[in-house]
Amino acid sequence: MTAARRATIEFLLDNLVWLMLIVVLIVFSLTVPHFFQFGIFTNILEQSTFVGVMAIGLAIVIISGNLDLSVESTAALSAMVTGLLFATQGIGLGLTLDPAWLLLPVSLGIAMLVGALIGFINGFFVVRVGMAAFIVTLASFIWVRGLVVAISGGRSAQRLPDAIRVVGTEDILGIPLLAWISIACFVIFSILMAKTPFGRYITLVGGNAEATYRAGINSNRILWSSFVVAGLLAGVAGWLLAIRTSGATANLGTGMLFNAFAAVVIGGISLKGGIGKLPGVYAGVLLLYSIHTAINLMGLPAHYTQVILGGLVLAAVLLDTLKLRLREKLL
Amino acid sequence: MPEKQPLLKLESICKHFGAIEALRGIDMEIDRGEVVALLGDNGAGKSTLVKIISGGLRPSSGRIVMEGEPQEFASPAEAKAAGIETVYQDLSLCTNADVVANFFMGREITRRYFGIPVLQERAMEAVVAQAMADGGTNIPSLRTNVEHLSGGQRQAIELNRFVHWGGKLVLLDEPFAALGVEQTRRGLEMIRHVAARGIGVVVITHIMAQAFQVADRIVVVRHGQVAGDVRTDETTTDQVIDMITGGSLSGAGKGRE
Numbered sequence: 001m002t003a004a005r006r007a008t009i010e011f012l013l014d015n016l017v018w019l020m021l022i023v024v025l026i027v028f029s030l031t032v033p034h035f036f037q038f039g040i041f042t043n044i045l046e047q048s049t050f051v052g053v054m055a056i057g058l059a060i061v062i063i064s065g066n067l068d069l070s071v072e073s074t075a076a077l078s079a080m081v082t083g084l085l086f087a088t089q090g091i092g093l094g095l096t097l098d099p100a101w102l103l104l105p106v107s108l109g110i111a112m113l114v115g116a117l118i119g120f121i122n123g124f125f126v127v128r129v130g131m132a133a134f135i136v137t138l139a140s141f142i143w144v145r146g147l148v149v150a151i152s153g154g155r156s157a158q159r160l161p162d163a164i165r166v167v168g169t170e171d172i173l174g175i176p177l178l179a180w181i182s183i184a185c186f187v188i189f190s191i192l193m194a195k196t197p198f199g200r201y202i203t204l205v206g207g208n209a210e211a212t213y214r215a216g217i218n219s220n221r222i223l224w225s226s227f228v229v230a231g232l233l234a235g236v237a238g239w240l241l242a243i244r245t246s247g248a249t250a251n252l253g254t255g256m257l258f259n260a261f262a263a264v265v266i267g268g269i270s271l272k273g274g275i276g277k278l279p280g281v282y283a284g285v286l287l288l289y290s291i292h293t294a295i296n297l298m299g300l301p302a303h304y305t306q307v308i309l310g311g312l313v314l315a316a317v318l319l320d321t322l323k324l325r326l327r328e329k330l331l
Numbered sequence: 332m333p334e335k336q337p338l339l340k341l342e343s344i345c346k347h348f349g350a351i352e353a354l355r356g357i358d359m360e361i362d363r364g365e366v367v368a369l370l371g372d373n374g375a376g377k378s379t380l381v382k383i384i385s386g387g388l389r390p391s392s393g394r395i396v397m398e399g400e401p402q403e404f405a406s407p408a409e410a411k412a413a414g415i416e417t418v419y420q421d422l423s424l425c426t427n428a429d430v431v432a433n434f435f436m437g438r439e440i441t442r443r444y445f446g447i448p449v450l451q452e453r454a455m456e457a458v459v460a461q462a463m464a465d466g467g468t469n470i471p472s473l474r475t476n477v478e479h480l481s482g483g484q485r486q487a488i489e490l491n492r493f494v495h496w497g498g499k500l501v502l503l504d505e506p507f508a509a510l511g512v513e514q515t516r517r518g519l520e521m522i523r524h525v526a527a528r529g530i531g532v533v534v535i536t537h538i539m540a541q542a543f544q545v546a547d548r549i550v551v552v553r554h555g556q557v558a559g560d561v562r563t564d565e566t567t568t569d570q571v572i573d574m575i576t577g578g579s580l581s582g583a584g585k586g587r588e
Contacts (some may be wrong), residue, residue: 108373195449197439207427214387214423215437216408274427 001023013323017268017283024287028294035297038174044289045179050075050244050253052182052285054237055260055267056189057119057230062264063193063205064226065273066126066133070140070247071234072257073148076248078111078238083157083248086164087109090247091158100163108239115235116228118144123227127220141257143321143322147185149250168243178240183282185233190278202226205276260308263288268317288312336399337529339384339403339500344393346379346555353534355555356393360532366522367565369535370544372575376555377535378420381504384533385417386410398499411437414499418489418506420535426478430470433477434459435494443508458495466491467517483510494521497578500531507541519545539568 012019021293054071061068086107089096097103118140125136170177193199201222204212212219237256242248267284269276295305323328336532337360346354354376371377378476383389383397395402396415398407404410408419426435431452440455442449459473468487470480477485486506493501503522507515522545526532536542542549551574552560559574 197441197448199451200428200439200450204425204428204432204436206421207425211423211425212436214385214407214417214419216406216411217437218408274425 003139010327012270014325016319016323017266017280021287021290024290025180029273032294032297040297042171042175044286045178045294047183048282048285048289049178049182049260050237050241051256051288052187052235052282053265054180054256055263055281056185056278057233058260059264059267059276059278060189060202061133061226061230061267061272062195062269062271063206063276064122064202064223065209066223066226066232067137067271068119068122068133068227068280069137069257070118070122070144071230071237071260073144073192074115074231074234075238075241075256076251076253077118077144077149078114078250079150079242079252080157080250081236082107082111082164083160084151087157087247089158090136090156091152092159092247094161096161103161103163104167108236111152112232112237113235115231115233115238117231118234119228119231121225122231122325124328125225129226131171133225145180146256148252149324150249153182153251156247156249160243160246162222164205164243165246167240168246171274178244180320181240181287185236186278186282189233193278198222198225203274208274211238215319217308220313259288259309262313262316265313265320268316270320333417336360338365338398341380341384342394342396343381344380344390344395344434346376346383346388346391353516354383357422357552357555357557359424359550359557361533362525363531364529365548366526366532366534366546367550368542368549369533370537370542370549370571370575371552371558375411375552376577378456378504378553381417381502381533381535381551384410384500385502397406397493400482411498415502416493416496416498416500416503418493420504420508422485422489424477424485425487427476429476430463430473431455431459433488434462434495438496462485462491462495466494483514484533486510489515490518490521492523497525497528497530501525501533503532503534505535505537507538509534515541534549539571543568553577 034040041090054075055306058068058071085093086103098105099230105133122137122140125131126133167177167181172180193202201212201219204217205222207220209219241253243323245252264281265271265284267276267281268288271282291308291312292305295308339361341359343358344354347350351476357380368376369380372435378533379388383390386407388408389403389405395404402413403412406540415460416467416543425436435455440451443449456473463470463473467488468484468491470484486508487510490506493503509519510518515564520540522532522534536544548562549571550557551571553575558577561570562565
């Protein structure tokens, strides 16, 4: 086999999820009525934002060889803290700052801090205490959601000030600002993962933690920081969610975890760790929401969405296995 | 007189795991540019000793003195910082990453843009290509993930890695287990080549012929103690086998104070 052909096959296999996304978009455009519109596409981009940003952090933890089930609850906590502090109605305290534009960075900073703190706690139990990530983050999934209910008393915060809401209402070049934010997050973190020592070490630790330890890499610090990054990004996702809904309810974001997991798996991240790239995850999120949208447009009952998404996840894992076999055969 | 200090000196190193005494007072020295073969039966304590020198384990008692300075390695990172490189029996490669990433693991060439370190892939690839060529290793693409390479190629990467980074002391734990005849010959040459640069080398092996071929000195470990420490040109295979099995102590003590 020539080097060029080999490279082509490698490229196609690595970017299979993008290929699938394109095929699915074409098929939907041809078969689903009203699908082929600019508005539909921007809507898919916008809807993908919250799960997308969350999935970046989840993917990083999974690539490092761990698991984080708590991202959904963490996002909800950040959203609730944002709502509690800055919303003007309901349980919102309606804090104001002078000048008003300061609200934006300050609220984002607080949301990120809350998320990073939860991630730090997860990392402590997994890395320092040596507990299984599954149990630690499952516990966080439960207690952090409990905290959201507790601090809100089950009630909701409404109406964020306009200075914060601009993020959810403005658009650039016809594409919502929210979508731009998730694209920016994907670009930044894709570069971080592909081009910096931090990203390199995440992948290496996920592949063989013992080898990195022997090579003098502080693998514990890498693992711990992956949890902090996941928490931080969940915080950003929660902040965006609060802006989108202009407040927060105690059950905000329920079910996002499974969408994020589905996107990560569809995007080609192996749950075994060490394998997968972030751009694929973005394609996975877009694919997920394209299917959501198509189901909505076709007027199918929403219940079918779950069946189809479950099937999609299964197909993605199957595809991963197939890809491996194909690679062995062809390369 | 610092010139007279040995590169590495082990003073009555003991290690016990619970009630099991793996090492019972090991004393040995390694000089700069010297190749020492560490021999011993299975379970004699060779691998434990290597892990202690390389920072993977801490001794229960005893001292490690490097260039006259007492050292306590809490992790492989600290041993590495002191100039000790190790090639482990079970290879330390991340098979999910490419050859270049493995070669530079933990020592990546970076350049800072706005304070953010960015990997310099081309510079690294050039270094690896040169190192592989010097070692006579043929790997089709340095961008292939290690999982697609053969056992021999993987071991060659590890060997080239230690030749390139060198340091002051190199520990090789059964380095030729997966190599063919020609590659083993190259590997032995590499060891002499590295020693000629003034680096101390400790080779652990089961194969007597290799020990005699490459080592200046043979140290035999038996039941967690040094059963013999002899110059290669002053001993015979039979004597060494006796030391390993405890058949006789005729050669023991030769060359020791």
